[in-house]
Amino acid sequence: MSYIKIRFGNPADHPGNKYQMFQSMNPLFSIQDSWKPQMDIYETEEEIIVTAEISGVKQEDLEIEIDEKAARISGVRKPSLPGKEAKYRLAEIQYGKFDRIIFLPSPIDTDQISASYQNGFLNLKMNKIKLNKFHTIEIEDNK
Numbered sequence: 001m002s003y004i005k006i007r008f009g010n011p012a013d014h015p016g017n018k019y020q021m022f023q024s025m026n027p028l029f030s031i032q033d034s035w036k037p038q039m040d041i042y043e044t045e046e047e048i049i050v051t052a053e054i055s056g057v058k059q060e061d062l063e064i065e066i067d068e069k070a071a072r073i074s075g076v077r078k079p080s081l082p083g084k085e086a087k088y089r090l091a092e093i094q095y096g097k098f099d100r101i102i103f104l105p106s107p108i109d110t111d112q113i114s115a116s117y118q119n120g121f122l123n124l125k126m127n128k129i130k131l132n133k134f135h136t137i138e139i140e141d142n143k
Contacts, residue, residue, distance in 0.1 A: 035077070035094035041102060048104055048126045055120025056093070062122065064115060068107045071124065074099040107131070 040051045052073055054062070062075040079095040082088075104126070112127035 034097050034099070036100065037073075037098055039073075039100065039102070041105075043105055043128070045128075047128060048106070048108060050102060050122075050124040050126075052100070052122040052124075053120060054098075054122055057120075059117050062117070064122075064124070066108070066110060066113060066124075066126065068110060068129070069104055071102045071104065071126075072099070073102070073122065073124075 038053045040049075042049050050071060050073075054075065054077070057075050057077045061078070062073070065072040074097070076097045077095050079093075107129045108126040109129050114125045116123045
């Protein structure tokens, strides 16, 4: 069982007044230049499937690199800028670059990979390499 780590704030950790503490927790006051898309990874007997939620990322802004043991998915989600008169009241959507490296649970055949991108989800299907785990070995007679 894994636990969720929660860090509780201490007023002594936040110098100044309550407004400064609010600023440190409010997404309107923090600008990030990278983000981490959510992913699901599962496997069947024959393949490993990776699904990444990357809505708003254009297909031409995606890059996928795969070898037998790992997959790297990177790209950028560009913001759609509102008009000059618009004022943000809430800003929770993360924009900018992302880069995820996923270590695969078993080796894959890099010649048998398919990728699709639909409705904001990137889907990778990778065929596993069939490994013969058991070998029969003849024992030679040492006469």
